[in-house]
Amino acid sequence: MRNWWYKNAIFYSLDVETFMDSDGDGIGDFQGLTSRLDYLSALGITCLWLLPFYPSPNRDNGYDVMDYYNIDPRLGTLGDFVEFMHQAGERGIRVMIDLVVNHTSNLHPWFQAARSDKNSKYHDYYVWVENPPQTQPEQINFPGEQESIWEYDEKAGAYYLHHFYKEQPDLNIANPEVQEEIRKIMGFWLQLGVSGFRIDAAPFLINPVGIPESPNLESFLREMREFLISRRGDAVLLAEANVPPEKIPVYFGNGDRCQILFNFLLNQHIFLALARQDSQALREGLKILPDIPQIGQWLNFVRHHDELTLDGLSKSEQEEIFQAFAPEKNMQIFGHGVRRRLPPMLAGDRRRIELTYSLLFSLPGTPLLRYGEEIGMGDDLSLPGRDSVRTVMQWSDAHNGGFSTASPDALAQPVIKEGEYGYKRVNVATQQRDRDSLINWMERVIGIRKQCPQFGWGKWQILETDSECVFAHCCDWEGKAALAVHNLSDKPCIARLQVQDYKYLFDLFSDSQYEPLDGDGDLSSIPLEAYGYRWLQVNRKG
Structure with missing residues (x-):
């Protein structure tokens, strides 16, 4: 098997400064993160994506970089980083970092x-x-x-x-000396053991707007990839590229550019389908994705550190999602985004939360969790802009949610104190003691997902049903197949699959204890509860 490790990985995204504080100054750090690696390993995480940790004036959550070859002193030292990398490797956890080279800080x-x-x-x-x-x-x-x-x-x-804030002047990527500097940055961190880079704002990296007489900058992605594999053969490039379907091939190339892309298009269609309780939008979201090279992969996600962007949908479709999940103006941002985490969007309905994550883990591609999703963390809409979804990790019901011993006003970001999602109610320690908690459900789904490489590696197809609320798909890989059925509606149903190619073997994962299907592997009638889901092991007939 090729060493395309990312095909069946479990990604987890975090910001070091909001994850765990080891020294009581109110700011998360690499020593704190290292102390929580056993937690991440037990959860089943196999790859961490770290948000920027470089020295920065922090006018844009660390994306305004002052020094690409160092660690923000608030977060630790290069020595702390190297020890973290060693300990992560000991637990089989890879590390990817942000490559923010579209722009620098104006203080660089x-x-x-x-x-x-x-x-x-x-x-x-x-x-x-x-x-x-x-x-x-x-x-x-x-x-x-x-x-x-x-x-x-x-x-x-x-x-x-500056395509972003005025404090972030764009680099002139057409300048060969800038390109050489980017290769040096990559080489530095590869030498310290990282498994690849998330290319921040990838369209602006290759977009010649504003750069006079620029050459074809798309070829620079290929040059970055060539340099990457010359230094570390199994390293990968993950592009943040929220672009229309026809522009996606620019980033994959012929398999010689980026290996992974965020699946922004599918993400938006998932929420449209959830808002409508109708599978058609989800089916369309999969169908509009272009074919990608065999080496390529989609990174699927529910929420991440930015807003839920809906700019790939029509205005009327955006409005449907706003009405369902962000009806108040302060829940929206930039005219086409939602600045909320998933549980409050779904009114804390555990059935819908599970359904959404069941989709995340079974859809074709690789799943990404954002820190705190495993416990159902909420948001703080009193904070400005995107900070609403960047509150500190909630570890326990102790002071500051167990994140830090500092005074609350010294924290890098506030902790959610009050209400349904306050740290007294939502935290790791409490949920780990509860067999039926969301974190224990997450551990189970991650464990099952690892046993179903078909979802990450396989050839997928959408299966026809007679219910508009039901989404069913199947993934084949190396003679094995996994089938997933999801009921997006608030009413129980019988999913009648119009499929002749497969026969049922047994249930892999589901929202409740269903009776095994009747008949000789017959898949024509599958019961589902409201917001129900079932993953099935199936075989091709013959």
Whole structure:
């Protein structure tokens, strides 16, 4: 078997500063994260994706980088990072990190040199113009928080390009010296043991907008991949590319660019299907995905550290999701996003929460969990912007949810104190003592998912049913097949599959104890509870 380890991995995303504080200063750190590796291993996690941990003024959650070759001193030292990498490896956990090279902080020494001296080589690390073109509405990433992609710098006497906040000047990726610097950054962290990189804002990395006379920057993805595998043959590139279906092949190439892409398109269609309690949107979401190279993989997710973006849907479809899951204006962001975690979106309905994660773990691709999803953490809508879904991890019902011994006002991000999702009610320690808790359900589903490589490796097909509320699909791999059936509605039903190719063997996983199917492997009639789900081991007939 090829060493495409990511095909059957369980990804887990976290921000070091909000995960575990080891020294009581209110900020999570690498020593704290290292102390929780046994927890992550027991949960079944096989790959961690770490959000930026570089030195930063933190005007954009660490995505405004000041030094690509170091650790934010609040989070520890390079020595702490190396020890963390060693301990993760001892537990069979790989580590991927964010590669944030579309832009830097405006406090980065490169930018400070660039604005101070036009003859400095660093001046050409950025994109400058004296008379900027008019910014078009579609170029604005943060409507309401951003008016232009050009900002005047008095010291330089020119405007610089920034596709994101004005404190984040874009790097000139067309400059060969910048490309060489990116390779050095990759080489540095690969030497310290990481298994790959999440390319932040990948479309802007290769988008020539604003860069005069730029070459074809799409080829740089291939050059990054070539460098990656020359240093570590099993390392991967994961692209954050929320783009239309016709642009997705740019990122996979012929299997010679990125190996993994976030499945933004399917994610949006999942929520549309949940809002409608109808499988049609989910079926459409799968059907519009282009064919990808065999080496390629989708990374499926429910929620992550940013908003739930709905920009791939029509305005009316966005409104359906808003009405169902984010009806108040302060639950929405940027005009097409939802700034909530899943449990409050689903009104805490355990049946719907399980159904959604059952879909996540069985849909074709690799699943990603965001820290706290395993215990059903909520959000804090009193916090600004995306911070609503970035509160600290809730470990116990102790002070600050067991995250830190510091005073609450010293925390990197607040802890949720009150209400249904406060740390007194929702935390790891309490749930680990409860056999029926969400965290124990998560451990089970992860364990079963690892035993079903068909979902990650297999060839998939949607199965026809006679119920609009039922979504059924099957994945075949190396002579074995797994079939999953989900009832998206609030009423029990009988799923009648219009399939002749498979015969039933036994149930793998389900929302309740169902009777084995009757008949000689017959799949034509499958009972499901309201919001019910069943994973079945099946065989091809003959």
